[in-house]
Amino acid sequence: MNRIGIVGLGLIGGSLGLDLRAQGYEVIGVSRRQSTCDRAVELGAVDHATVDLSALGTAEMLFLCTPINAIVPTLEQVLPYLRPEAIVTDVASVKTPIVAPATALWHQFVGGHPMAGTAEQGIEAAQRHLFDRAPYVLTPQPNTPTELVDIMTTLVQHLNSRLYICTPEAHDRAVARISHLPVMVSASLIASCTQEDGQTLELAQSLASSGFRDTSRVGGGNPELGVMMARYNRSALQAALQDYRAALDTVIEQIEQEDWAALAALLQQTQAARPPFVEEQ
Secondary structure (H helix, E strand, O other): OOEEEEEOOOHHHHHHHHHHHHOOOEEEEEOOOHHHHHHHHHHOOOOEEEOOHHHHHHOOEEEEOOOHHHHHHHHHHHHHHOOOOOEEEEOOOOOHHHHHHHHHHOOOEEEEEEOOOOOOOOHHHOOOOOOOOOEEEEEOOOOOOHHHHHHHHHHHHHOOOEEEEOOHHHHHHHHHHHHHHHHHHHHHHHHHHOOOOHHHHHHHHHHOOHHHHHHHOHHHOOHHHHHHHHHHOHHHHHHHHHHHHHHHHHHHHHHHOOOHHHHHHHHHHHHHHOHHHHOOO
16 A cells, blocks of 8 residues: 545644655645645645545545544545545544444445644644654444454554554543543633633733643634534533533532542542553553
């Protein structure tokens, strides 16, 4: 496999192109705007780029790097041009609403989610080694040919990512807890801070430091992406939000009752529970 197509030349698509070209793959890019195509070529993210989906007819593997809601429609549009043996994958952060319809459209589809990114968007944000040591999840169906998973596994290894394989449903439940829930919690934190009056708000903004930056970062990200997370992973995210609200109610009750021993016990539990989530595997 030598020729790879990428639809969507933003942060993820552009970064994939940079790394895959460095591994010796020829990369064909497609974007909605010719200016993005031209810039992607200038940055070295792709060998060739166009707004014409028919250019993907020679690709042996295709990455769909569009927004979540455009992945299945984009696959439908590109179907007439695909080689019969072409492998198609995506990079969406939600898998259940994508994998089944995409597999029905194209039998050689493997759901994927490279879990890396920055606060920046667009082709200008693309960078080498974005996926280095980052988790990369594959979500094959029971009837997905094993050779497809093997090929994708090799490619993930070329990106130096940490490979995980699970069902789309398990992926969405896990990601709801550690990715989508933090976005909503972080956004709610920012919203709650803006409820203060003018003078206090200005002082809070002046005093905010690393703690606030860390906890508010994902809530200040791309609004469109946040809505897509909630829309397409609604059930799992609702369950996570309900559990978070229950945990927050517990803290409120402990403070109201001045139950400092219970609060200390909770903070000790969370202190001990955090490392497995953040320490490199």
